[in-house]
Amino acid sequence: MQRELPAVPVLRSLRTGTSLYFPASSRHQPRAYTVFHRRLLPALYTDPLDEYRALTEGVVLWDIGTEIPLEVSGPAALTFLDYAVTRDLTRCPVGECRYVFVTDQHGGIVNDPVVVRLEEQRFWLMPSDSDLLLWLRALAAAWQADVTIRPVDTAPLQIRGPRARAVIRALTGDTVADLPYYRFAWTRIGSFEVLVTRTGFSGELGYELMPLDGSRTGPDFWETVLAAGRPFGIRVAAPSQIRRIEAGIFSYWVDMTLETTPLELTGYEWMVNFRKPRFVGRDSLERIRHEGPRCKVVGITIDGDPPPEFWGGLLAEPLPVSLPGASEPVGRVTSACLSPALGRIVGFARLPATFATPGSEIVVQTSTGLRSGRVVPTPFVDPEKRRVKS
Known part of the structure; x- marks a missing residue:
């Protein structure tokens, strides 16, 4: 229909x-x-x-x-990009790609591109929906890095x-x-x-x-x-x-923003490599790791038939989330849909870390009334990624 x-x-x-x-x-x-x-x-x-x-x-x-795509090239390309991202790009050989986080000084996610290592000192970055070009050029200027950063046609x-x-x-x-x-x-x-x-x-x-x-x-x-x-x-x-959503893939400006750190994204915490001595935001992320993130973005299921706003998986607005027996929102649903593979509503929500453990009960405010739900692991479908790796 x-x-x-x-x-x-x-x-x-x-x-x-x-x-x-x-x-x-x-x-x-x-x-x-x-x-x-x-x-x-x-x-x-x-x-x-x-x-x-x-x-x-x-x-x-x-x-x-x-x-x-953005191309980063020049004598300092590897050193510069390795400083800009949270993963260790020195371990990415020519011919391979890496999904990475670019973070600011507070540990917030500026972008989550895929990096393609074309040559020893030449890379393409496939950016998500934020201005990675401006950020990298500003960082290169501040760092006085011997690199060229340009869009590719x-x-x-x-x-x-x-x-x-x-x-x-x-x-x-x-x-x-x-x-x-x-x-x-x-x-x-x-x-x-x-x-x-x-x-x-x-x-x-x-x-x-x-x-x-x-x-x-x-x-x-x-x-x-x-x-x-x-x-x-x-x-x-x-x-x-x-x-x-079924695959457990978060989307920039939907499930994460500049106010989100990689340590808040359930299942992606490993992408911050603290063995690296330097990268932008390392000190802030080290502190967050020690104290524990205040919020987590987690997988959820929601009971009942899907309300109209879940059609297609794109929400016009986030939906308030509260706890059973309480009326004040503590978080928000950022993505949700009826999964054809599972026959139930699945999605993502940003919640206080205290209430973000699997099995935690939640209440979601929808256009058709309050719905019960709970926190569950992700990915929802094909967690071993057999399809995409086949």
Whole structure:
């Protein structure tokens, strides 16, 4: 069943750009857009459940053409980036990728990019939805680092789902199709030079494809990929918030912000490497580790049928969370959906650490009344990540 979406006009201007693939993806008539990096990103084409099934049972093509990579290069690139992130990048060989946190002096999350190590002193960063370019340039200036930081003229298309490898094999052959998880390769697809990575945020087998000179080649590259996928039943779809939530993947500006530290994200605390002698925010995070974080972002389940605001996994506003027998909110639900795999409502909530242990009972205020819920471990589906690593 399709939900009627409110018609809200958007004035396109220099403030609101479009995806590199917009001329091609817009022909498939998205029902809704969201804004990512000040650009319009398709958020829905048909129905969230229909697109979820296409992702989990077949293969989909996602327009992620608003995620412009940043290149960091120069004699001090490795030393500089290792100082900027909480993980140890010296242990990331050329040819591999790492998911990292960039934190400020207070330990707050500035961004959570994927780092691609192209050469010894050349990296691409695939940023989430905050201005990582400004932050890194300011940090480089303050540090007087001998680095160059620039946007790259490309952005990802994502091919995801159980049949994704068959599509990539048709496009590139076996070598690229058999890339291990969090590895990458350069390849040629027709006349396009393309970086292919085994990364993404769906919890399903998938690849990200980034053609060089993307502002010129993007629409034609889209059509090339779509044509190769047709024999395998490829569907144009939007990133699945439902599958993201099932996979236990947090989203910037939704489940975490600059006010969130990595130590508050349940399941991701290990990504702060305190064996490193220096990184931005280390002292603050060391203090938080010693004292214990005040809040945690945790997995939750909510009883009953899903209220309208849970449709598709995107909440317009966070939902207040209280404790049984109390009326004052102590936290908030940041993401929630009806999981098709589990048949129940799952999501994430930010709660005081005291009430964030598995089994803790909560009460969620929804548009249809109060709902009981509880804190549970994540990921909700495929916790061993067999699908995405297959």
